[in-house]
Amino acid sequence: MKPFSFSKPGSLAKLMQARKDAAQFLAGGTNLVDLMKKNIAAPGALIDISTALSDKVELTGGKLRIGAMVRNSAIATNAQVISKAPLVAKAVLAGASPQIRNMASTGGNLLQRTRCPYFYDVSTPCNKRQPGTGCSALHGENRMSAIVGYNDQCVAVHPSDLCVALAALDATVNVTNAQQKQIVIPFKDFHKLPDNSPDRDNQLPANAIITSIDIPDNPFAQHHAYVKIRDRDSYAFALISVAAALHIQGGRIADVRLASGGVAHKPGAGTKQSSS
Numbered sequence: 001m002k003p004f005s006f007s008k009p010g011s012l013a014k015l016m017q018a019r020k021d022a023a024q025f026l027a028g029g030t031n032l033v034d035l036m037k038k039n040i041a042a043p044g045a046l047i048d049i050s051t052a053l054s055d056k057v058e059l060t061g062g063k064l065r066i067g068a069m070v071r072n073s074a075i076a077t078n079a080q081v082i083s084k085a086p087l088v089a090k091a092v093l094a095g096a097s098p099q100i101r102n103m104a105s106t107g108g109n110l111l112q113r114t115r116c117p118y119f120y121d122v123s124t125p126c127n128k129r130q131p132g133t134g135c136s137a138l139h140g141e142n143r144m145s146a147i148v149g150y151n152d153q154c155v156a157v158h159p160s161d162l163c164v165a166l167a168a169l170d171a172t173v174n175v176t177n178a179q180q181k182q183i184v185i186p187f188k189d190f191h192k193l194p195d196n197s198p199d200r201d202n203q204l205p206a207n208a209i210i211t212s213i214d215i216p217d218n219p220f221a222q223h224h225a226y227v228k229i230r231d232r233d234s235y236a237f238a239l240i241s242v243a244a245a246l247h248i249q250g251g252r253i254a255d256v257r258l259a260s261g262g263v264a265h266k267p268g269a270g271t272k273q274s275s276s
């Protein structure tokens with residue numbers, strides 16, 4: 001592993017001052033540390049954000065706000081999440097293992113990298129890991145690859161479960177950019193398809209930080225399901241997952257949401273919204 005400096009600023013302002021191009025934020029470390037051990041990520045500096053960002057779930061003006069440092073296990077057991085957006089709690093519980101959920105943060109879950117085996121195998125070409133080298137999954141083992149929205153540069157998928165529920169519920173991502181301005185990115189625009197830059201997973205501006213996620217008030221708390229097909233039930237990434245939510249009024253479906261996971265570079269690709 002390449003040597004790196006380590007700091008743990010106590011506030012968002014200090015954290016943004018500490019951010020430089022060679023630095024990377026460390027939240028729960030459940031993905032980044034693995035990437036560093038394998039020399040896929042080699043930041044010159046690690047900035048621990050665990051004490052500078054919110055670890056609270058709040059209800060503000062009907063919106064559910066989940067701080068970037070709320071651990072996945074805390075999302076799943078939070079009373080407000082269970083009451084206002086139970087689909088999110090179910091999706092989180094379908095992901096990883098209890099130990100990993102205890103460490104994994106909300107922001108880190110959105111920014112986790114793909115689980116494509118070629119991305120992790122540094123002896124093989126991979127446009128996502130090393131742009132311009134090619135995509136080994138096109139002709140190699142590709143069972144967990146994309147089935148929609150891919151191109152000949154990348155067939156990797158985004159592995160998150162949480163993100164599938166956030167896509168279905170029209171979440172927004174609150175970000176502080178390098179100039180310390182607040183920006184709001186609709187969840188549906190946050191991740192991207194591979195295009196000509198499969199090395200980039202999302203539209204987060206350089207040196208920006210996710211501070212929280214908002215889930216709008218919604219009528220889907222009563223009728224919803226998160227279904228995940230995977231190799232083993234204890235824990236495994238999705239071969240495919242679906243978040244489904246219905247708003248039923250007077251015995252009729254007034255609104256429906258369907259979002260898929262594990263099938264595209266972007267979680268929730270092909271999200272369907274329909275009102276009658």
Ligand SMILES: Cc1cc2nc3c(=O)[nH]c(=O)nc-3n(C[C@H](O)[C@H](O)[C@H](O)COP(=O)(O)OP(=O)(O)OC[C@H]3O[C@@H](n4cnc5c(N)ncnc54)[C@H](O)[C@@H]3O)c2cc1C
Nearest residue numbers: 027028029030031032095096105107108109111160161210
């Ligand atoms: C064995 C295993 C099984 C797993 N199974 C699943 C699964 O089934 N479903 C699932 O959804 N996930 C699964 N995961 C992934 C896990 O959920 C993610 O690793 C975790 O959510 C990442 O969060 P973290 O806080 O540990 O992020 P870190 O590893 O600390 O960071 C990940 C990335 O996000 C960046 N980052 C983190 N927070 C912020 C922020 N607020 N603003 C800007 N950048 C930030 C970091 O710089 C880094 O690039 C699994 C992981 C493992 C190891």
